[in-house]
Amino acid sequence: MSSAGTSNKPAPGHVSASGQLQQRRGLGDLIAKKPEMVTLGLLIAICIAVAIANPAFLQPSTLIDIGRASVVTGLFALGVFVILAAGGIDVSFTAIAALTMYSITLLAINHAPNMPIYVVFLIAVAGGIALGVLNGFLVYTLRVPSLIVTIGTQYLFRGGLLAFVGTTWIMELPGQMGTFGRISLLEFETANGATVSLPVYFLILPAAAILTWWIMRRTLMGRAIFSLGGSPDVTARLGYNVKIVHLFVFGYAGALAGLAGIVHVTANRLANPFDLVGTEIAVIAAVVLGGARITGGTGSVIGTMLGVLLVVVVDNVLVMVGIPSTWQRVFVGAFILLAAAFFVTRQRKFKPAK
Amino acid sequence: MTQNTQKNRCFLELRNIHKRFGGVHALRGVDLSLEAGEVYHLLGENGCGKSTVIKIMAGAHPPSEGQIVLDGEVFNELTPIQSLDFGIETVYQDLSLIPNLSVMENVALGEQLVEGHGRLLRRIDRARMQKTATKALSQVGLDVTPELMSTIVSELPLATRQLVAIARAIACEARLVIMDEPTTSLTRREVENLIDVVSRLRSQNVAVLFVTHKLEECYRIGGHAIVFRDGQCVAQGPIESYSRADLAELMTGRQISEKRYREGSPSEDTLMSLSNFSMPGRFNDVGFDLRKGEVLGITGLSDSGRNELALAIAGIRPAASGTISINDKNIRIATASDSIDAGIAYVPEDRLSEGLFLSKSIYQNEVALILRKLAGFMGILDMKKGKEIAREISADMRLNTADIELPVSSLSGGNQQRVLIGRWLSINPEILVLHGPTVGVDVGSKDAIYQTIQKMAEDGMGLIIVSDDLPELLQNCDRILVMNAGEVVSDLNGASASEDDIYQAMLGSVQEGAA
Numbered sequence: 001m002s003s004a005g006t007s008n009k010p011a012p013g014h015v016s017a018s019g020q021l022q023q024r025r026g027l028g029d030l031i032a033k034k035p036e037m038v039t040l041g042l043l044i045a046i047c048i049a050v051a052i053a054n055p056a057f058l059q060p061s062t063l064i065d066i067g068r069a070s071v072v073t074g075l076f077a078l079g080v081f082v083i084l085a086a087g088g089i090d091v092s093f094t095a096i097a098a099l100t101m102y103s104i105t106l107l108a109i110n111h112a113p114n115m116p117i118y119v120v121f122l123i124a125v126a127g128g129i130a131l132g133v134l135n136g137f138l139v140y141t142l143r144v145p146s147l148i149v150t151i152g153t154q155y156l157f158r159g160g161l162l163a164f165v166g167t168t169w170i171m172e173l174p175g176q177m178g179t180f181g182r183i184s185l186l187e188f189e190t191a192n193g194a195t196v197s198l199p200v201y202f203l204i205l206p207a208a209a210i211l212t213w214w215i216m217r218r219t220l221m222g223r224a225i226f227s228l229g230g231s232p233d234v235t236a237r238l239g240y241n242v243k244i245v246h247l248f249v250f251g252y253a254g255a256l257a258g259l260a261g262i263v264h265v266t267a268n269r270l271a272n273p274f275d276l277v278g279t280e281i282a283v284i285a286a287v288v289l290g291g292a293r294i295t296g297g298t299g300s301v302i303g304t305m306l307g308v309l310l311v312v313v314v315d316n317v318l319v320m321v322g323i324p325s326t327w328q329r330v331f332v333g334a335f336i337l338l339a340a341a342f343f344v345t346r347q348r349k350f351k352p353a354k
Numbered sequence: 355m356t357q358n359t360q361k362n363r364c365f366l367e368l369r370n371i372h373k374r375f376g377g378v379h380a381l382r383g384v385d386l387s388l389e390a391g392e393v394y395h396l397l398g399e400n401g402c403g404k405s406t407v408i409k410i411m412a413g414a415h416p417p418s419e420g421q422i423v424l425d426g427e428v429f430n431e432l433t434p435i436q437s438l439d440f441g442i443e444t445v446y447q448d449l450s451l452i453p454n455l456s457v458m459e460n461v462a463l464g465e466q467l468v469e470g471h472g473r474l475l476r477r478i479d480r481a482r483m484q485k486t487a488t489k490a491l492s493q494v495g496l497d498v499t500p501e502l503m504s505t506i507v508s509e510l511p512l513a514t515r516q517l518v519a520i521a522r523a524i525a526c527e528a529r530l531v532i533m534d535e536p537t538t539s540l541t542r543r544e545v546e547n548l549i550d551v552v553s554r555l556r557s558q559n560v561a562v563l564f565v566t567h568k569l570e571e572c573y574r575i576g577g578h579a580i581v582f583r584d585g586q587c588v589a590q591g592p593i594e595s596y597s598r599a600d601l602a603e604l605m606t607g608r609q610i611s612e613k614r615y616r617e618g619s620p621s622e623d624t625l626m627s628l629s630n631f632s633m634p635g636r637f638n639d640v641g642f643d644l645r646k647g648e649v650l651g652i653t654g655l656s657d658s659g660r661n662e663l664a665l666a667i668a669g670i671r672p673a674a675s676g677t678i679s680i681n682d683k684n685i686r687i688a689t690a691s692d693s694i695d696a697g698i699a700y701v702p703e704d705r706l707s708e709g710l711f712l713s714k715s716i717y718q719n720e721v722a723l724i725l726r727k728l729a730g731f732m733g734i735l736d737m738k739k740g741k742e743i744a745r746e747i748s749a750d751m752r753l754n755t756a757d758i759e760l761p762v763s764s765l766s767g768g769n770q771q772r773v774l775i776g777r778w779l780s781i782n783p784e785i786l787v788l789h790g791p792t793v794g795v796d797v798g799s800k801d802a803i804y805q806t807i808q809k810m811a812e813d814g815m816g817l818i819i820v821s822d823d824l825p826e827l828l829q830n831c832d833r834i835l836v837m838n839a840g841e842v843v844s845d846l847n848g849a850s851a852s853e854d855d856i857y858q859a860m861l862g863s864v865q866e867g868a869a
Binding site: 218219220221223224226227229230231234235236237238239240241244245248297298 | 412413414433434435437438446450451452453454455459463464466467468470472473474475476477478
């Protein structure tokens, strides 16, 4: 505490002071600047622990399992990250995914069974954008906290799906959607002779991550999103169109949710209208574990991806060391508290003296 | 560097601008014209409409009535991006930096935003951003290093942030630079640097509009004075043609500004004695005596430790070491209630968030501290007695309403402040610590608050005023302690000191430290 106090002590105008300030902090400074390092450390620690307990963990198929299991959560998480960076929060994305995936599956079965797979994806993305933009529009015009708005729209979207679209499972997917889930990118033979394959749809996640990284780091929109999360009033005052930023972040998250929905259907070869909704907290947890503050204005794509991996690894590999699946939540919960406590104490030290 | 050989012409004109916020008429028909290459000083008391007029020029608020003319083009209102497009750059009083972005981004991103007329789906040209930021930052006198460029603004000391805000305003090809109190946390040398920046802007035919309370600086820089009072422009002309007294009178509309409220003198008895009071990194080895009936001022720059000292005396953020005694009895202050029990009342700086229950009535606010006294059988409150007390307090504090059931939010800033002070008087404290007692308060209320302060001192209370409003301290205090970098560096006599003396002490050793 005292070191933060003295380095904040004014040597006004002498910014070389801030240079010293960085040198003096070393590791703590690195963690404060790159909170995702904590996530990475935690991830590596878990992997080592599991590998020691059960060497079967160390084979390519584990990696493939984790990769496959990360796609849907990862796409959701990228959307949540973008909204968190802008100072908002979204809990409706799972409902957007459920509504679009189920409606499009029905549409394909009943009206356009021969629709090419890329059209299916385009419609899903368009549907996701439409629903997301509605969120953004409501948040901006009603000036209501986005948590409240998206709780409302989550009920609305999901209620609409179950009331008007359908409640039955669709086991027989239209041909193109069924096959897409099975096209594989890589195939491995495991020690016990079974084949595991990394499906092509896995590529959607890194592609979306790179696109998100590019938008957030390299475009004015990305900077405007962080600005909005840092200080909404100032952002408007500096000439940024705050309305467009709202529509963009929620629309973008909607698009990713639409994508995630279709991936979910093709991967499971099943369209279940009751799926997905209820997983939002795990996704938000992954993003926060990746170093994004719930209060907005921070975070990174790398961190978000690490957070997702952490949650997926805990979900998938604890079984391998004999920890029952009921304990997974205890672990995720403990990690969240640990990370939160860690980040908050760092922030407190960094808060400038007023 | 576009050398405009043409004679100075009007760049910006305001015609009959009115602005209302709900029931408040903040601007009442302002006419103003600013010419290229000229320097203007916008003067006026707090709440006279200075900030509002700036925000209208910057496009942050639309006017309720009237027109804005830019280069002959007439607008009913401006958006921020239009205003920036015309080259109007503003250094806001709150600096308006984006706390979570880097220095480079804060300084130079605006250029690319304005060029695209606000379009956001564009790639950032990082090389150009770096070039623009480097140039602007070195112009304001900062040592441009890669670390500085990538530092997140919220990690910078206040003075550096102020320079960054100024750098942002001059980073683009500005035509009018508005600076709202740009020198509050700058050292002398940085102020000199700023004055150089201004003359450079002027030679590039850029208009500069200063908003400031520091008259010495206005006279040094020279140019035109524009004086606002109650939302109107009451005078405009070359600054040399006005004396300080003229300006003060124009700003207040009466000749009260130089009047000294303090007439009495303290008794000989020491009421409170502080010694070796320290909190590492905030204030160090502070000691002073407060006598009965004394009004003691404490001032310093915002990071001098004065605020922390006040909070420590009030027990809100207790000091790490040191002793405090009241009436020769040593006491320990670890929490706010320790300090209340010891007879110390503290009226916070930010009355809205720290002091008042805005949606509750005047009555409920005024009796908030004496609820225990009002509680009778099984804790049931004696409302009738409470209301009686509240009525008395309201009358003592000369509130402008007799209706104690009104919510506090319906009162003006000055009256709210009086409710807050009145609440503390209900527990008859021996010592009253007032933190920025007249921040955001109108002239009339100021007068009433100062009279109350003096009356309390006459009744034998010891008062401490922590404030950066220098005239306020000079008008009210017996002694003024000036803090700098956590230490009391000067103990001035309130009757004989001048604003300049205080400034010297506030800035003096910072200067030494920086050199």
